[in-house]
Amino acid sequence: MTESSSLSAAERNAWQVVSSLDEIAASRRVATVLFGEPITVAREDGAAVARRADGAAMPTIERYGYVWASVGAPEGDLFPLPEFAEPDRRNLHGATIGVRVSAPRAIENFLDMGHFPFVHTGILGEEPHTEVKDYDVEVSAERDEVLATGCLFYQPMAAASAKAGIEVEYVYRVPHPFCSVLYKSSPAAPGRQDVIALFLQPVGEEQVRAHMLLSLIDDVSSDADLRNFQQTIFAQDKPILENQVPKRLPLDPRAETPIRADKSAIAYRRWLSAKGVGYGVIPARG
Numbered sequence: 001m002t003e004s005s006s007l008s009a010a011e012r013n014a015w016q017v018v019s020s021l022d023e024i025a026a027s028r029r030v031a032t033v034l035f036g037e038p039i040t041v042a043r044e045d046g047a048a049v050a051r052r053a054d055g056a057a058m059p060t061i062e063r064y065g066y067v068w069a070s071v072g073a074p075e076g077d078l079f080p081l082p083e084f085a086e087p088d089r090r091n092l093h094g095a096t097i098g099v100r101v102s103a104p105r106a107i108e109n110f111l112d113m114g115h116f117p118f119v120h121t122g123i124l125g126e127e128p129h130t131e132v133k134d135y136d137v138e139v140s141a142e143r144d145e146v147l148a149t150g151c152l153f154y155q156p157m158a159a160a161s162a163k164a165g166i167e168v169e170y171v172y173r174v175p176h177p178f179c180s181v182l183y184k185s186s187p188a189a190p191g192r193q194d195v196i197a198l199f200l201q202p203v204g205e206e207q208v209r210a211h212m213l214l215s216l217i218d219d220v221s222s223d224a225d226l227r228n229f230q231q232t233i234f235a236q237d238k239p240i241l242e243n244q245v246p247k248r249l250p251l252d253p254r255a256e257t258p259i260r261a262d263k264s265a266i267a268y269r270r271w272l273s274a275k276g277v278g279y280g281v282i283p284a285r286g
C-alpha cells in the first residue's frame with residue numbers, strides 16, 4: 001500500500017507544489033517525491049506533466065512559476081494570487097530547499113514573528129525590539145483561508161532594498177494547508193507590499209521541499225541579491241525547523257502552551273483540524 005492511499009481527501013484532492021518552472025527548465029525531467037511516492041515532472045508538448053512511478057499522468061497545472069500536481073481529483077483551481085500578475089513586480093523563484101520537518105511545522109514558523117530578533121538578528125529584528133504587538137486573525141469562510149493582519153514589527157533590514165530600519169507591517173495569508181503568502185511593506189515603494197510566498201511540497205510526513213516565490217517591487221537589486229537575501233533568512237530558519245520536537249504539528253489545543261503571539265498559529269491549527277488535514281500533524285484526540 002502506498003502512502004498516498006491513506007491520505008485524507010483534504011490532501012489527496014488538493015493541488016500540491018512539485019517543482020519550480022526554473023527547475024524543469026534546467027533539468028528537463030525532475031525526479032522528486034510527493035506524499036512518499038516517487039514522481040517525475042517534465043514538459044511534454046509544451047505543458048508540464050507530473051507522472052507517478054507507474055507512468056500514469058497526474059492532474060497537473062502551472063501557477064505562479066511552479067508546477068502543481070494532485071494524487072487525487074482536484075475540484076477547483078489553486079488559490080488566487082493576483083499580485084503575481086501586476087506588471088511592475090519582479091516575480092522570482094527564490095529557492096528550493098529540502099528541510100527535515102513537516103509542512104505544517106514550517107508554516108507555523110513562517111507565521112511566527114516572535115523569533116525574528118533572535119534567529120534573524122540584525123535583519124528581520126533586533127533587541128530590544130522583541131515585542132510582538134497584538135494583531136488580528138480571522139478565518140475567512142468565503143475564501144477558506146487564515147488571514148492575520150496588522151502585524152507590526154521593527155526590522156533593521158526588511159528587504160534587500162532597505163536603506164534603514166523601519167516598522168514593517170505584515171499580512172499573512174494561509175490559503176492552503178501547506179502554503180503561506182506574506183505581504184510586507186515594501187521599502188522601495190511606500191504604500192505597497194512585497195509578496196513572499198512559501199509553497200511546501202510534502203515529500204514525507206516529516207520532510208518537505210520548501211519553494212520560495214518572491215514577488216517584489218524593486219528596480220534596483222539584482223536577481224542574485226534578491227535570492228541571496230531570502231536564502232540567508234531561510235538558512236537561519238532551517239536548523240530551527242529541523243530541531244522542532246515533535247516534527248509533526250500537534251493539533252490538540254492543549255498540546256503546547258499558547259502565548260498571545262501564537263494567535264495565528266492557533267487559528268491555523270484549528271483550521272487544519274476543521275479541514276481534516278492529517279498529513280504532517282498529530283491529530284487532536286476526541
Ligand SMILES: [Fe+2]
Pocket residue numbers: 109115119120233237
Ligand atoms: Fe524565520
